[in-house]
Amino acid sequence: MAEYMLVKDPQYMLTRIPDHVPFEDAVLMDCIATAYRGIRQSAFGMGDNVVVSGAASIGLSLIQLxxxxxxxxxxxxxxSPMKRELGLKLGGDIAFNPIEEGDTLRDKVMALS
Incomplete structure (x- = not known):
């Protein structure tokens, strides 16, 4: 972890973490904000079927939102089987391993919509 970092415009790039928010919770806010912005910039509407490609921190935040x-x-x-399972636990309805599915993946996903 770096001890110093150059920030061009701290007014827009830094946020103070309130004392009552644990660091373990605060560290996820960037992932949640990124996922939220992605939803806002998309044409997503209630009831839409969606595909989330990747179930790491941003993808898992996206699934929940x-x-x-x-x-x-x-x-x-x-x-990753572990991340697929977590994606389902946090709100996904079905999960696929895109590597194993290969050329059949597109047809399987399209059949769900």
Missing amino acids: LKIGGAGHITVLQP
């Missing part, structure tokens, strides 16, 4: 936002069906694409 989509579920809360009323997504119709959430498909998770993730090679």
Whole structure:
């Protein structure tokens, strides 16, 4: 971890963490904000079926926000079995390993919508 970092415009790039928010929770806020912005910039609407490609921190945040936002069906694409399972636990409806599915993946995903 770096001891120093150059920040061009701290007014827009830094946020003070309130004393009552544990660091373990605060560290996830960037992932949640990134996922939220992605939803806002998309054409997502309640009831839409969505595909989340990747179930790491941003993808998992996205799955939760989509579920809360009323997504119709959430498909998770993730090679890691552990992350696929977590994606389902956090709101995904079905998960595929895109490497194993190969050329059949597109047809399987399209059949769900």
